[in-house]
Amino acid sequence: MKAAVWYGNKDVRVEERDVKPVRDNDVKIKVSWSGICGTDLHEYEIGPILVQVDKPNPLTGEKAPLVLGHEFSGVVEEVGKSVEKFKKGDRVVVNPVVTSGNHSPEIDRYYQFYSAGLHTDGSFAEFFVANEENVVPIPDSLSLEKAALVEPLSVAAQAVKEAEVKEGDSVAVFGAGPIGLFTIVAAKAAGAKDILAFDLSDERLAKAKEVGATEVLNTKENDAVAFIKERYPNGVDASLEVAGVKPTFDSAIKSTKPKGNVVVVAIHARDFEFNPITLMTSGVKLSSSLGYEHETFKKSIEILGDDNNNVKPIMTKKIKLVDIVEEGFHTLSSDLSQAKILVEIGGEK
Numbered sequence: 001m002k003a004a005v006w007y008g009n010k011d012v013r014v015e016e017r018d019v020k021p022v023r024d025n026d027v028k029i030k031v032s033w034s035g036i037c038g039t040d041l042h043e044y045e046i047g048p049i050l051v052q053v054d055k056p057n058p059l060t061g062e063k064a065p066l067v068l069g070h071e072f073s074g075v076v077e078e079v080g081k082s083v084e085k086f087k088k089g090d091r092v093v094v095n096p097v098v099t100s101g102n103h104s105p106e107i108d109r110y111y112q113f114y115s116a117g118l119h120t121d122g123s124f125a126e127f128f129v130a131n132e133e134n135v136v137p138i139p140d141s142l143s144l145e146k147a148a149l150v151e152p153l154s155v156a157a158q159a160v161k162e163a164e165v166k167e168g169d170s171v172a173v174f175g176a177g178p179i180g181l182f183t184i185v186a187a188k189a190a191g192a193k194d195i196l197a198f199d200l201s202d203e204r205l206a207k208a209k210e211v212g213a214t215e216v217l218n219t220k221e222n223d224a225v226a227f228i229k230e231r232y233p234n235g236v237d238a239s240l241e242v243a244g245v246k247p248t249f250d251s252a253i254k255s256t257k258p259k260g261n262v263v264v265v266a267i268h269a270r271d272f273e274f275n276p277i278t279l280m281t282s283g284v285k286l287s288s289s290l291g292y293e294h295e296t297f298k299k300s301i302e303i304l305g306d307d308n309n310n311v312k313p314i315m316t317k318k319i320k321l322v323d324i325v326e327e328g329f330h331t332l333s334s335d336l337s338q339a340k341i342l343v344e345i346g347g348e349k
Helices: 038-046 150-162 178-189 202-211 224-231 246-254 276-282 294-305 321-334
Strands: 002-008 011-016 026-035 071-079 091-094 097-099 113-115 127-131 135-137 170-174 194-199 215-218 236-241 256-264 285-288 315-320 340-344
Touching: 002 321, 011 321, 026 091, 038 321, 071 127, 071 150, 135 294, 150 178, 150 256, 150 294, 170 178, 170 224, 170 246, 178 194, 178 202, 178 236, 178 294, 194 202, 194 224, 202 215, 215 224, 224 246, 236 246, 246 256, 246 276, 315 321, 321 340
Parallel strands: 170 194, 170 236, 194 215, 236 256, 256 285, 315 340
Antiparallel strands: 002 011, 026 071, 026 127, 026 340, 071 091, 091 135, 097 113
């Protein structure tokens, strides 16, 4: 099968790759669409970050070269002899993260896990083989193209859950990249009344308005904290930091009311100095969110299926697998108007 394989920094090759064998409890899926994640881009540009290079991953026994990709949808092609939940032709998505199962679902991912596309072969390939427990059916009303967004939406939905966003809340979202946009969608789905979005890109902020932000502000020359405090003198109910830099981290804390929640969603590439007294005197509850629970993954299918939630502006480009480097990675690096680029593999709608 054809697959996009990570060999090293700036070295991803579309080449022939063997399909993994289908074991008794496995489901073989013909991949339809696969989204390019910021993690994929970072592995291409500055990796290895999470990809195993020098020694095999202890859980999978695999190391680079590996097929990238973990946001995808597809159609069941074959099932193992012990599989009872699925049959050939079923339309599905796959939770790419496998945890130990030794802890409660809320915390299991914080102990030990591996992910498709990073620690084992991923979804930028014609076929993907998964354990049936990680495969989730999708309704006929949800297109396979749109279903490829389930995984990144799950990241955002989990963060919104950690922020305890409820009906009528005010929410600030710092960063309107792909996950920031999905965070706006998830906050709206959770019932937030006012969603304020902040970014340095007018193009991204325009998308933020389209997907559900009630107000937006370009912070290149404007103060986000002053903007929020003018509307909410005590601060918003929750802030989600999705930009990954110190200024937005600081602004999120300053913008949130006492006992309100600040959740760090972004992967911060650099350390920075932070005085905990700033947090103590604000009364804000600070936490972070990594990945998602399996129930959140399934809930995201419902969010995507609700016509009140608009994710169309997030899908900015569709490309072929053979063009993934030039039209995918290079485009995302140079064009801030891009959000989610989808790779057409099987192409079923």
